[in-house]
Amino acid sequence: MSYSIDDIAFTAEHLVRPECVLATRAGHLYVADFRGGVSHITPTGEQYFYGGGDVAGYGQLKPNGIALLADGSFLVAHLGDEKGGVFRVYRDNRIEPYVTHIAGEHLPPSNFIYLDKQGRLWLTVSTRHTPRAAAYRSDIKDGFIAVIEDGQARIVADNIGYTNEVFVTPDGMQLYVNATFSRELLRYDITADNQLENAKVISQFEAGVYPDGLTMDSQGYLWIVSIVSNRLIRLNPATGQYQIMLQDVDIDHLNWVEQAYQQHAMGRPHLDQVKAKRLSNISSLAFSGENLSRMVFGCLLGAKLAYIDTEFSGIAPAHWHFDD
DSSP states (O other), X not given: OOOOGGGOEEEOXXXXXOOOEEEOTTSOEEEEETTTEEEEEOTTSOEEEEEOSXXXXXXXXXXXXXXXOTTSOEEEEEOOSXXXXXXXXXXXXXXXXXXXXXXXXXXXXXXXXXXXXXXXXXXXXXOSOSSGGGGOXXXXXXXXXXXXXXXXXXXEEEEESSEEEEEEOTTSSXXXXXXXXXXXXXXXXXXXXXXXXXXXXEEEOOTXXXXXXXEEBTTSOEEEEETTTTEEEEEOTTTOOEEEEXXXXXXXXXXXXXXXXXXXXXXXXXXXXXXXXXXXSEEEEEEXXXXXXXXXXXXXXXXXXXXXXXXXXXXXXXXXXXXX
């Protein structure tokens, strides 16, 4: 089973860099929006925007990953040029700092914030390099994962090759993470005190795969999206074997990026362009719909959300019932 670009449809409009998308049982979609907040798409297609404006000491918020909380507010990972952190965005447009430091230092530009079913918050920082593009290399591993407890962040896994999205299994015992530029899927065991240990490379991806977003289906397979190549992958975590379920890629463009990557010369121009028929640098995914069988994608260079209908069903995320 695989899908073609003809299976892709779109929803929403006028989004700005919709990198991360969340879905709830009631049919609402929420997406990070680089205008400085979160865009909300209702089941009837209406759109609302929460946030905007400057944050003291940080300028305009640059949302990358987002998490929905039970009270309807959002946590936003701030992908600033030099400083990151997590900020709380309310539906009345208020923005408050949530966690801005770690070990007494400013958090670097922050990639992803994730709420698991146990109520824990996990934060990823892709790299300590400034600018971040300096770490678009296979030989740099200075990203980390932090857990946020009682308003404080602490590093629980380090030396990762460009840390991106994470997924925690429903039982709360294991955490998966994509390392985009070492092209790895890693798995950690979560200890009783929320430390990560026993790191294992589950899959080493082939040329042309730059793993970013991930989630899990009800059969326990991981679904991963690749930037640049616009690939959707279904992966068996027991074996590390995977199948490309969908791709929308210009081979010449992908080869140009791949050559730069192999030469340690990859930079912003290789991510800020897209040569594809329908997808615009796919970066995240979420199962949605009443049966969790519609897959919605965030795209870094898009102004809409793409989606496909599948024969699979996803695992309900921690925020699934927050709109009920």
